[in-house]
Amino acid sequence: MKWEKILVRYGELSTKGKNRKQFISHLRNNIRFSFVDLPNIKIQAERDRMFLTSTDDSEIEALITRLPKIFGIQSFSPVASCSKEMDDIQATALQIMDSLDSQDKTFRVTVKRSDKFFPLDTYELQSVVASNVLRQYPSLKVQMKKPEIDLRIEVLNDAVYMMAQVIPGAGGMPLGSNGRSLLMLSGGIDSPVAGYMLLKRGVRLDAIHFHSPPFTSERSKEKVMDLANQLSHFGATVRLHVIPFTDIQQSIQAQIPENVSMTTTRRLMMKIADLVREEIGALGIVTGESLGQVASQTLESLTAINAVTSTPIFRPLISMDKLDIIDIAREIGTYETSILPYEDCCTIFTPSCPKTKPKLEKVEYYESFKDFDELITEAVQNREVLSFPMKKANDFSNLL
Known part of the structure; x- marks a missing residue:
């Protein structure tokens, strides 16, 4: 599976008020220190999450393997991207499901449609993708509250982004934030x-x-x-x-x-x-x-x-x-x-x-x-x- 980026969710950092930028800065610096051997990684820090990207697929795989040791991260998800053509969306959704252990798991599709000019509305896209996945994986059971697999789709102006895997992080606080x-x-x-x-x-x-x-x-x-x-x-x-x-x-x-x-x-x-x-x-x-x-x-x-x-x-x-x-x-x-x-x-x-x-x-x-x-x-x-x-x-x- 080719991943476009890694979405990082903050741990306790999200509870910080005016000091939030300082904590995020510590986390960004710690990631740079830990992955100094991966020269192509770029970090984009936002208020509630962080994105890690690389043009090198092996570096993305290294991130997935080593990020669980970085303190200050609640969880992270590998993110795939595709065009806004429905065939590409369907194919990418199936590729992500292929990378998971989906046998007899509960499942749902969650859609966020920021591009309001996309031809399908949120519920239509959710229904189309879910139906196609269920046809290919008949052992899945739909469950809207706390499913084991949540296939998340975000339609932006430039592309469609998808993720389903939530990998636990180390939690805690970024190193250096407490002396x-x-x-x-x-x-x-x-x-x-x-x-x-x-x-x-x-x-x-x-x-x-x-x-x-x-x-x-x-x-x-x-x-x-x-x-x-x-x-x-x-x-x-x-x-x-x-x-x-x-x-x-x-x-x-x-x-x-x-x-x-x-x-x-x-x-x-x-x-x-x-x-x-x-x-x-x-x-x-x-x-x-x-x-x-x-x-x-x-x-x-x-x-x-x-x-x-x-x-x-x-x-x-x-x-x-x-x-x-x-x-x-x-x-x-x-x-x-x-x-x-x-x-x-x-x-x-x-x-x-x-x-x-x-x-x-x-x-x-x-x-x-x-x-x-x-x-x-x-x-x-x-x-x-x-x-x-x-x-x-x-x-x-x-x-x-």
Whole structure:
């Protein structure tokens, strides 16, 4: 089937008032970023919808395949066009039906006739096209309210446009419409899902990861790099800040009682994250914590961790069950990477009996015997920053 254009329907953008143009502009820019490899695509943004066109059929097919990952789109439809001759209209309608699974489906034809000089009125055109389709597809059942297939025909001055397929979009808000935050990316199942959920609300992300060689391997770092790269596929560059954390963790093990060492580890991670956040101009910190899932995620533990910063901390998974989180991880494609058996620094240094209800004043008392500030500053200054998706290196081997 040859498609003329793609009709994009906005999601929550349609509820925006005076800021609507700003949100539409973000969506247009995100589409351009995501399809930079398709040079012939043109974007026409209107108040309530957007049209994507290309002279290259393969680019239209690429749009249909990849648009479902772009946030801010409620749904989209491939659109075919034809002349205003009835034979062409009938043939195009059948071609569109051929591209669909129409067996035993409910069906209707919807007509919008903007060209008032077209010889048939709305109901006549609707009847003629529907009758022809029903003759060719006898298993279809006419249903005027909420049919499974709605063949939509719009008669304009230049041509007739038709569509029947409504493909769900990712929903949410366009990336960049709600600022930037810093994601604490551990390498497990939860944190990439938390990042995805903030991306869906229009928040651009940097990510921060704590790496403790030789206790954590280079493979564990590569695993996190893969996750950051996967998150970048949703329409925006993701910068990954890799923090050298070995010296800090060894100091914690030497100074802090074992049963509260995990709480102190999380607190120092949060301090470091807050410094990086401030440096990059992000407005919040994102974590994959789910209430009660592990000892460091009880209300008492989270209270002690929160005490080191006044920055907003977003925990989009806080009330979710683990199985629900796994379902989303599978859906967005991060699950198989997350379960690779390469441990992060928290896993390796997990105490045998961690406190589930640490008292803040005791944690602060234990930490007072060691000045961590110099180690924290050094870790921030010595961090490695990677950008995803990574640009492919030019291959000059054929010149040698």
